[in-house]
Amino acid sequence: MDEVAQGVAFVDGRFRPVGEARISVLDMALTKGDSTYDVVHVWKGRFYRLDSHLDRFQASMNALRLDPGLTRRQIEDVLHECVSRAGLRDAYVSMTCTRGRTTVPGSRDIRNARNGFYAFAVPFVWITTPEQQEHGASLWISSRPRIAPESVDPAVKNYHWLDIQMAQFEAYDHDAQLVVLRDQSGGITEGAGYNIFAFVDDRWVTPKNGVLGGITRQSVIELLAEDGVALDEGHLSADAVLRATEVVVTSTAGGVMPVTEVNGRPVGSGRPGPHTRRLRDRYWARHGDDRWSTPVRPSRPMQLPEVFD
Ligand SMILES: Cc1ncc(COP(=O)(O)O)c(C=O)c1O
Structure with a gap:
């Protein structure tokens, strides 16, 4: 290359x-x-x-x-x-x-x-590749709490990742690919570059506080609204994730990615579920739509400020 x-x-x-x-x-x-x-x-x-x-x-x-x-x-x-x-x-x-x-x-x-x-x-960059997404990824709920949002605001995208990196090692130690961290009161927050959604009791639930406002998360919220599927933005407990019949993580680095195992237990049937498959298809379909995407322009000469001379 x-x-x-x-x-x-x-x-x-x-x-x-x-x-x-x-x-x-x-x-x-x-x-x-x-x-x-x-x-x-x-x-x-x-x-x-x-x-x-x-x-x-x-x-x-x-x-x-x-x-x-x-x-x-x-x-x-x-x-x-x-x-x-x-x-x-x-x-x-x-x-x-x-x-x-x-x-x-x-x-x-x-x-x-x-x-x-x-x-x-x-x-x-794929957090989980399209091939892995056919079967779904494994997720670990870390015992390490996420750094408090009052100290480092997760809505401001940052590289304060030592909590996440160490939690990722914990996931690898349990043979899981992905990790999510909880807040000080035990609520699920987010993981190593992704937000999380769980389908539980006939509706999707995604954490509202203590997370980055992911653009992929926003796309999923809009797609669910278009489809009339119920969504709770609020508290997501570890129990709810363990009971969920479908789980996805969402990121610019991979889109809507199915999770089929949490803490060693299968999610639902252990295969990506119907809601997940539809969301994933509709998410990628938006990429050719002028309302959501713009063509990369051919290379051209640029004017830059003097500070860069
Ligand atoms: C901590 C964290 N949460 C969530 C996300 C997902 O955000 P987006 O969908 O905008 O990529 C990211 C993206 O890198 C992230 O770093």
Whole structure:
């Protein structure tokens, strides 16, 4: 595979093969975990809900007082450019705004930091592959609580993942592929890059608080409303997940993904159920629909602000 087909990144105002992209070891994104990001995907040459992702990215930057030094339009252009330069039809496209480093030597005053921005497009990333989705994935309900939302707001997409990473190891130790974490009162929240829905007592239930407002989650909420299927956005207990006849996790990195085993026990029949199959089909059908998707533009020269010169 040639270098560019593995992905293209935009760092320090320049496009380069993703394998050559670097950020400073002094960037507070690394030393303090101080950054926010968003991930959108491209499917068959079209961005899915790019506007929703750009809105969420802007809201996250506002919440963390970060400024990428680029307008929304410029960020959008950078994302198109990364995908078209990489020549990818199906892509995972990530954008990050970092705290950067202070411009005053020796100062720790974060108000002096010059924030950074980078983005990249790489081949599509699947949390569970389409083949795995035919049979469904296994899920573990972790004993490790999710970091409190009052401390790190999960609605602001972030890389504070040590709780999630360690919970993921716990899942692997129990031969499960996926993991979800509970909040301090035992309610299910979310997992390693996905939201969760459980079909229990004739309705879908998905946690409302302590989670990222996933764009895939939002798509599922809309699809259920269109179909007139009942949904409770609220508390989801571990017991409900264990009783559910269908369970899915939702993410930009894979869409609507069936779960057919929870804590070693089969979900329903142990096969992806009819509600899940319909949701999954309808989710992917939206990707060719102009209301939800936009074609990737061919590569073109870009105007960038002087800060990137
Ligand atoms: C913690 C967390 N929850 C949920 C999601 C799903 O969000 P989306 O559907 O917008 O990809 C993600 C996405 O990466 C995530 O990191």
